[in-house]
Amino acid sequence: MTSPVAAAPLTPTRAPAQTSVIAQTWALSVRSIQSLLRQPSLVIPSLIFPLFFAALGTSSFSRAIELPGFPAVDSYLDFALAGAIVQGILFGSTTGATALATDIENGFFDRLLASPSTRTGIIVGRMAGGMAYGAFQTLFFVLVLLPFGLTIKGGVGGVIGLMVSGTILALAIGALMSAMALITGSSEAVQGAFPLLFIALFFSSAFFPRETMSGIYGTLADLNPVSHLVEGMRDLVIEGVSASALARAILVPGVLAVISIAVSLRALRHRLGAS
Amino acid sequence: MRTGQAVRPIDTRRTPHSAAAVGLAKRSIVNITRLPSAFLPSVIMPVFQSIAFAGTFFAIIQIPGFPTDRSINWFLPLGTLMGAGFAGIGIGFSTIRDLETGFYDRIRLTPAPRTALITGPLMAALIRAVLVTTIVIIVGLMFGARPTHGPGGVLLLYVAAAGIAALGTGWGLGLAFRFRDMRAAAIMQLTFFLLIFLTDAQTPLFIMEGWLESAASINPFTNIIRLARLGFLDAPITWNNMWGGLIAITAISALTLAFARRSLDRLSDS
Numbered sequence A: 001m002t003s004p005v006a007a008a009p010l011t012p013t014r015a016p017a018q019t020s021v022i023a024q025t026w027a028l029s030v031r032s033i034q035s036l037l038r039q040p041s042l043v044i045p046s047l048i049f050p051l052f053f054a055a056l057g058t059s060s061f062s063r064a065i066e067l068p069g070f071p072a073v074d075s076y077l078d079f080a081l082a083g084a085i086v087q088g089i090l091f092g093s094t095t096g097a098t099a100l101a102t103d104i105e106n107g108f109f110d111r112l113l114a115s116p117s118t119r120t121g122i123i124v125g126r127m128a129g130g131m132a133y134g135a136f137q138t139l140f141f142v143l144v145l146l147p148f149g150l151t152i153k154g155g156v157g158g159v160i161g162l163m164v165s166g167t168i169l170a171l172a173i174g175a176l177m178s179a180m181a182l183i184t185g186s187s188e189a190v191q192g193a194f195p196l197l198f199i200a201l202f203f204s205s206a207f208f209p210r211e212t213m214s215g216i217y218g219t220l221a222d223l224n225p226v227s228h229l230v231e232g233m234r235d236l237v238i239e240g241v242s243a244s245a246l247a248r249a250i251l252v253p254g255v256l257a258v259i260s261i262a263v264s265l266r267a268l269r270h271r272l273g274a275s
Numbered sequence B: 001m002r003t004g005q006a007v008r009p010i011d012t013r014r015t016p017h018s019a020a021a022v023g024l025a026k027r028s029i030v031n032i033t034r035l036p037s038a039f040l041p042s043v044i045m046p047v048f049q050s051i052a053f054a055g056t057f058f059a060i061i062q063i064p065g066f067p068t069d070r071s072i073n074w075f076l077p078l079g080t081l082m083g084a085g086f087a088g089i090g091i092g093f094s095t096i097r098d099l100e101t102g103f104y105d106r107i108r109l110t111p112a113p114r115t116a117l118i119t120g121p122l123m124a125a126l127i128r129a130v131l132v133t134t135i136v137i138i139v140g141l142m143f144g145a146r147p148t149h150g151p152g153g154v155l156l157l158y159v160a161a162a163g164i165a166a167l168g169t170g171w172g173l174g175l176a177f178r179f180r181d182m183r184a185a186a187i188m189q190l191t192f193f194l195l196i197f198l199t200d201a202q203t204p205l206f207i208m209e210g211w212l213e214s215a216a217s218i219n220p221f222t223n224i225i226r227l228a229r230l231g232f233l234d235a236p237i238t239w240n241n242m243w244g245g246l247i248a249i250t251a252i253s254a255l256t257l258a259f260a261r262r263s264l265d266r267l268s269d270s
Helices: A021-038 A040-060 A076-106 A108-114 A119-148 A155-184 A187-202 A215-223 A225-238 A243-274 B017-034 B036-056 B058-062 B071-101 B103-109 B116-142 B150-179 B183-197 B211-218 B220-232 B239-269
Strands: none
Touching (some): A040 A076, A076 A155, A076 A225, A119 A155, A155 A243, B017 B071, B071 B103, B150 B183, B150 B239
16 A cells, blocks of 8 residues: 655755854853843842942042042042952953853753854853953943042043953953863862952052052052053043053953963863863 | 670760850861861951052051051951951851751751850851961061050950951851851851941041941941951050940840841741
């Protein structure tokens, strides 16, 4: 007995077009941002604490701006904004890398590797999410502090410069902490590395100018790239947009990003080789 | 069949309070060596904070009227109190871990008096606080800190640190018993952090402006920090500078330890 349905031809049908690299990376970026939005308890500290410290500093150090070595500013808040942005991005970027480590711990990272997605897209997607969050944090801090007397001499151009700088910094720190996640595969280890970033922040000119520091503290702050980054961002706020300010605000995190992405991709290759 | 050895009668008496408390304190102290990762942050952070703040905010001593000419003298007591507070709150963290693993249920099944479940950890917190204070002072001396009123002034720092550790223990235990999970840890840290920083932690009251000055003026922790700093500032130690801190320590410790005891009772009843 023959079936009334005609047999399908044995010639292979055309496979559906492969998802492009950009689409894959975009999908992973969206996932990264959604995971931040769905866990506000992880995100809120990176928005609240820098603002708290800025408010605390503004009230505590209002008379310190008259000290020799302090740049001419209307209030300590203008001086503190750049430090608050960098502090917030350090917090926020660690959160993204911790999520990557959690993916490794719970096996989701292996499932992504087993899928036909590009290897670098997995990492780039995570970093893109962090970059978007870095830009958002910068704008958030500016908008929240404006009603409290913040003055940005650079105007809209200065704010855009700050956002670009914040975005690149988020990429640099995100890549560095992602490398830590890939090397250790442990969210606890990523969290444990956070104090190192905190130390880098404190031994810089994020909270007080280098000119007011002495001895070993001054030397450490001079050598610390965070100092130069913060000072570039700060100049956009207290002096206005200039080539020198933009160069420091963008080139310093840019160089850090190139180095940390290289470390991160190397860590990814190592993990792929091991798995 | 009888053995040659006499069978020891089961001791049905309740475990004496002191023995139970000392046993629990010993367990907590032994954990310092067995789980150093849980204790080390409470030592490293205050040391780092004292040094980093002293270096970063070095210039504030140039503000006319600043009560010391060494920034480390100003920030060392603050770092010490942070460390002592986290030594107390750390007891709350370990209690949460015991509650989550079920070990605390076994402790509650022992004949140890309930009060010992508070006083034991309190003893451990005080020992930890003394350790932290000693380490921070030694490192601080290496970085240029100089006590201005001899051993008596340093003793006041130990008193303030012990007080902060006691109130931190009560707060940590109380919240651990209420929440029974890591949500309590976040609340413990956040509240302690806020209470410490909404004071004259960074600059003296007369230098501050605006909302922080108002908040610090009514925050009892300001009195505790003032007590801790007396031995490191140029101003003379007077009863007027001391009593506020001593009362704040006594009152807040009593309140938080009572909160811990009440929360423990609720935990046992549930």
